[in-house]
Amino acid sequence: MINLLWGDPLPPTRGPKPAMTVEGITGAAIALADTDGLDAVSMQRVAAALSFTKMALYRYVPGKAELVALMTDVAMGLPPDRPRRPWREALMTWALDLYAAFEKHPWLLLSTVGRRELGPNELTWMDHGVRALTESGLNGGQQLDAVLTVVGHVRTVAQQSLSMPGGSTGVTEEHITSALSEVLATQSERFPGLAVAMRSIDGQQNKGLTFGLDVILDGLEVLIKRG
Amino acid sequence: MINLLWGDPLPPTRGPKPAMTVEGITGAAIALADTDGLDAVSMQRVAAALSFTKMALYRYVPGKAELVALMTDVAMGLPPDRPRRPWREALMTWALDLYAAFEKHPWLLLSTVGRRELGPNELTWMDHGVRALTESGLNGGQQLDAVLTVVGHVRTVAQQSLSMPGGSTGVTEEHITSALSEVLATQSERFPGLAVAMRSIDGQQNKGLTFGLDVILDGLEVLIKRG
DNA sequence: CGATAATTGTGTCCACCGGACACGGTTTCA
DNA sequence: TGAAACCGTGTCCGGTGGACACAATTATCG
16 A cells, blocks of 8 residues: 555556556545545445446555545645745745645545555655754754644644535634634623633634744744744 | 533423433443544444444434534533633643543544534633633634634644554654654655654654643743733 | 323334455466 | 456445334323
8 A cells, every 4th residue: 555655566467458547546536525525435436437336446446545545645745846935934835835735625634634654745745844944943853843733733724714525715713603603692601711702803814824823933933042 | 413412401201211311322432432433433333332222322312423422522521620820821731631631532533523513511621721811911813713723733742642542642753753764764865854853853752742832832922922 | 091192112124335255358478 | 379367347245324114101181
């Protein structure tokens, strides 16, 4: 399976020509997930989208888990190339690029939970994130932890701002606030903190993303300047 | 279903006495998830644990999604009561408490992804988090965003440090580093940033959690002091 | 007291899921 | 010209969530 993630090794020569490709299967599965969500991705449906039997897929992919891993790495893609910049701007645009990737394929939030095999594209993302901090003065562990903190925040905001199936347009806190106000209408005395916080809210676009990023980067700056 | 989350309303009077309770079902499901993971929670297995047929559960719970929502809110529990303290210490211990909750029921990381119905316990967690910041000078939206950033980081670290089925003992970066070093052994030139970062790592316990929290709180402090 | 209506747990059935396996057709190599 | 390798298909299995009809149980009403 690692072999699949890192490029298919040997096209055999003996039998009939394969009628499909791993790339085609992965692409069909991604298209399916993009339109109908990750739950709609089943072997049957992927095969049907390619006009084949589901069992034919197992000639190219060991199982569903590996297919999802392939989908994930391909859909993640490579981080866009950005010019060298000071660590803060570099990490900020890197985070926004990552958010854009989640925005393009919201199901990535589901397929990247839990322990899993990391593909080359995902590793490249991590590499670029870490490299934004190479000249910051932080040591290796700090760099990794810092990137982890940023990706965690991006994930959280994306997860809460992107409706799972198709929706995207980042209306950040839209749902949570509406769900909250619904509850607080009758239970406001039970959640006093939330109640007063909700009253002084300014419905700004994508605020949660940049707010948290600014906070994290400010914190990193403190750490870096402290030396 | 909301009714279920917020307390069962009316025990009817006509037919035979119910032989189970929603609490019992939820408890059995939680126990099952604690030992064998969330994937092991099926209607059949939950019913079998209570020596009943799976269809009997549907008299108490509308469906599996609602059962998982119940499990989630119950397992989350209420945040421990802590004495009033300045916002920074309050938020820090709140975050550590939240991490402990995820440590106790690792499957919460899976059951709390995507759009879902928020239960009273989960809302209480949010309320306590926000209330830690009431005297910080931040406005309501900022308070919510700040708490969201913290929970995002806690989730990320927990997710990567807790092995899904049963394991717990927070050996934070253990897996990611081992998986990374495995790849970097042969592909180090392809991920130069990761390669050098891995070389200067100090295998400290649970470092990722406190590191990120310190960074976030430092950033909040900057924002607050700026006024 | 007896009939009725409501509610319980069960049994049966369905579509769908991931996957094991055997089979016949196709292609290349010895 | 076999023989060996590989492809796509069909069949089968255990498991999933859930709809539905059914007999048994219980409280209420006449």
